[in-house]
Amino acid sequence: QKEVEQNSGPLxxxxxxxxxxxxxxxxxxxxxFFWYRQYSGKSPELIMSIYSNGDKEDGRFTAxxxxxxxxxxxxxxxxxxSDSATYLCAVNPRSFLIFGTGTRLQVxx
Amino acid sequence: xxGVMQNPRHLVRRRGQEARLRCSPMKGHSHVYWYRQxxxxxxxxxxxxxKENIIDESGMPKxxxxxxxxxxxxxxxRIQQVVRGxxxxxxxxSSLGTGDFTEAFFGQGTRLTVV
Numbered sequence: 001q002k003e004v005e006q007n008s009g010p011l012x013x014x015x016x017x018x019x020x021x022x023x024x025x026x027x028x029x030x031x032x033f034f035w036y037r038q039y040s041g042k043s044p045e046l047i048m049s050i051y052s053n054g055d056k057e058d059g060r061f062t063a064x065x066x067x068x069x070x071x072x073x074x075x076x077x078x079x080x081x082s083d084s085a086t087y088l089c090a091v092n093p094r095s096f097l098i099f100g101t102g103t104r105l106q107v108x109x
Numbered sequence: 110x111x112g113v114m115q116n117p118r119h120l121v122r123r124r125g126q127e128a129r130l131r132c133s134p135m136k137g138h139s140h141v142y143w144y145r146q147x148x149x150x151x152x153x154x155x156x157x158x159x160k161e162n163i164i165d166e167s168g169m170p171k172x173x174x175x176x177x178x179x180x181x182x183x184x185x186x187r188i189q190q191v192v193r194g195x196x197x198x199x200x201x202x203s204s205l206g207t208g209d210f211t212e213a214f215f216g217q218g219t220r221l222t223v224v
Contacts, residue, residue, distance in 0.1 A: 034212070043200055043215045044152065088151065095165055096142050097202075097213055101151035 001026050006089050006100035013107055019076040021103050023089030026070065030091040033065055033072045038086045038102065048074060079107045111136065113203050113216035114183075121222045128188040128195070130219045134203030141184045142202045142213060143176060152200065158184055191223045 005024045013019045021035075032051050036044035050056045050063040050072070062075040072091075076083055086102040114133040122128050134141050140159055144152040154168040158178035169176065173191075178184040188195055198220050202213040 032211075036215075043218050046212055046214060049212055092211070096154050096157045098154065099144075099152040 002100075003027060003093070003098050004089055004091055004100035006087075006103045008101060009104040010106045011103055013079050013105070015079060015081060015107055015109050017079050017107075019079045019083065019105055019107070021074040021076075021087050021089075021105065023072045023074075023100055024070055025072070025089075025091045025093075027091065027093035028067075028070065030093040032092045033063070034090040034092075034097065035061075035063060035072075035074045036088040036090060036099075038088055040085075044088055076105075079105075081107050081109055083107050113138075113201055113214055115199075115201050115216035115219050117219060118217060119220050119222070121224060122191045123224055124192060125190050128191050128221055128223075130186040130188075130199050130201075130221070131183040132186070132201030132203075132216060133183040134201075135214055138203035138205055138214075140204045140206060140211070141178050142204075143184075143186050144200045144202065146198045146200060146218075148197075155186070188221075191221075193223050196221055196223045 003026050035048040037047050038044045048063040050065045056063045060077045064073045084107050086104045088102045089100040090097040116131050142157050143155040146152050156169045156176045157165040173189045175187045198218045200215050200218045202215045204211045204213040
């Protein structure tokens with residue numbers, strides 16, 4: 001079992017819709033969770049961090065964490081074509097981040 | 110306020126040569142992490158360093174790869190006798206500290222091509 005699992009996609013959504021990205025993790029000791037966005041050929045960019053169960057909102061982004069289910073999600077409201085990228089989920093069960101393979105999001109006009 | 114700086118951005122090496130990748134962390138950050146990303150794959154952890162110490166190198170190949178973070182100067186990832194399979198993007202990240210709530214920020218990466 002992979003430590004961090006994500007559906008590779010692509011997830012295609014129309015402009016203006018809500019994009020929902022999901023991630024599961026295996027190590028229950030993980031206490032911090034992160035979402036990074038990576039455009040093709042570029043480096044990962046941190047967009048959200050979440051540490052407590054529940055929702056955390058930042059602009060059009062909402063991260064959701066359920067530690068009992070070992071599940072993290074990222075919602076992107078009012079999706080824009082510029083949101084088209086690969087979204088990487090990362091957890092921190094030890095002293096460094098472990099990443100999923102990412103979900104490719106495509107937002108079409 | 111400069112972010113994480115990596116150089117070179119692109120590096121071409123012939124098989125058997127050495128590759129040296131440099132990473133200067135964000136100002137005030139003393140923790141450095143190296144990751145490798147193969148085409149169409151995720152980020153794979155290689156090594157975690159603090160100044161003058163390797164904290165965790167569990168993701169580093171046992172041969173040909175080494176890393177250091179000296180008291181002065183950037184962190185260096187060194188690959189000796191490169192092979193075609195070493196071609197990848199190598200990313201460095203830095204953080205203020207370690208522990209559960211530490212956010213890590215990435216540099217632009219070095220794209221290594223072995224010909």
